[in-house]
Amino acid sequence: MNPFALWVYLSTSPLMWLTATLIAWLAAARVAALSGRHPLVNPVLLAIAFVAVALKLTAIDYKTYFDGAQFVHFLLGPATVALAVPLWRNRGLVTRSLVPMLAALMVGSVVAVGSTIAIAKLFGAPFDVIASLAPKSVTAPVAMAVSERTGGLPSLTAAVVVTTGILGAMIVTPLMNRLGIRDWAARGFAVGLASHGIGTARAFLVHPVAGAFSGLAMALSAVVTPILVPIVLALWR
Amino acid sequence: MIIGITALLVCQLIGEITVRSLGLPLPGPVVGMMLLVVAIALRSALARKDAIATHGNPVAHVADALLGNLGLLFVPAGVGVVQYLDLIAANGAAIGASILGSTVLALLATVGTFRLVKRLTGDNDAEDRP
DSSP: OHHHHHHHHTTTTTHHHHHHHHHHHHHHHHHHTTTTTTTTTTHHHHHHHHHHHHHHHTTTTHHHHHHHHHHHHHHHHHHHHHHHHHHHHHHHHHHHTTTHHHHHHHHHHHHHHHHHHHHHTTTTTOOHHHHHHHEEEEEHHHHHHHHHHOOOOHHHHHHHHHHHHHEEEEHHHHHHHTTOOOOOOHHHHHHHHHHHHHHHHHHHHHHHHHHHHHHHHHHHHHHHHHHHHHHHHHHHH | OHHHHHHHEEEHHHHHHHHHHHHHHOOOOHHHHHHHHHHHHHHHHHTSOOTTOSOHHHHHHHHHHHHHHHGGGGHHHHHHHHHHHHHHHHHHHHHHHHHHHHHHHHHHHHHHHHHHHHHHHTOGGGGGGO
C-alpha cells in the first residue's frame, strides 16, 4: 500500500481519531500536571485545541472525527451514573447539607439564568441568541433541549455550554481562594451549578468532597433549569 | 471491570426507559444515578456493611476511573464547538459578557447562599474548617 492510500484509509477510520482523542487528552493532562494543576491551564480546553488543530491541518471534517471519538463521548452517560459513588461515600455530609444545598440550588439557578438573560439584553442580543444562552449552565443535552423548546439555536447553545463549562472550571479556584472560602462542599456545589460536568471534572481534581457536591449540583440543576428557563424568559420578554 | 461497567449501563438503561416512558424532563443518566444510589443503599442495608467500601469493588473501581478522567469525555463535544465559533463571534460582545458575567455571578450566589444557610441552620461542623 502506498503511503497516500494508507493515510486515506487511516484518516477516515474510527481507530485514528479515537486514538488521537486519547493522546490529546494524555498530553493535555501532562501539561496541566506540569503546571501544578494551575486553574488556568485547563486540560479540557487544551485537549480540544490539540484535536482542533490536528483536524484543521489534516482537513478532516467533524463527522469523520466523531465516528471515532463517539466511543469516548458515549461514556458521558455511564459517568453521570457513576456520580452515585462519590455521593454515597459522602452521604453523611450530603444529608446534613440538604437545606443549604436546596437554597443554593434555587438562588444559584435563578441568578445563573436571570443574569445571563439580563446581560445579553443589555448588549442588545436578538431573542434567539438570548434563548440560546439562557440554559448555558446546565449539562449540554438538557440545555440543547431547553434551547430548542424556547426558540433558541441548539448548536449555538452547545457551543455556549462548553465555553461556560471551561470558563467556570478556570475561574472557580482563584475566585474561591480570593474569597477565602474553604468549604469544599460549598465550592463544589457552586461550580457544578454554574459549569455542569466540565466544572465537576475540575472539582474532582481539586477535592473528592468538592467533586461529589459538584456532581450533585449538576444533576439537581438539570432538574430545575428546564422548568426555570421558560418562566424567566417569559418574564423578561 | 465488566461487572462495574454493566452495573452502570443497566442503571442508565433503566433510567432512559423510565424517563422516556413517563415523559420526564430529565436526562436518563440522572435517573440512573439516583437508581445506583438506591441500589448501593439497599445492598448495604442487606449486608449490614458499606456495599462499595471493600477494596477492589467493581462498581467503585469503574466509577473512580471514569470520574478521574471526566474531562476527557467532554473533548469530542468540545471539538464540535470549534465549528460554531463564527456563530459566537457574530454576537461576540453580548455572548462573551453574558457568559463571563453570569458565570461569576452564579458562582458567587451559589456559594454565598450555601454558606449563609449553613450558618443559619447552625450546622458548621469541623469538616469544613480549614
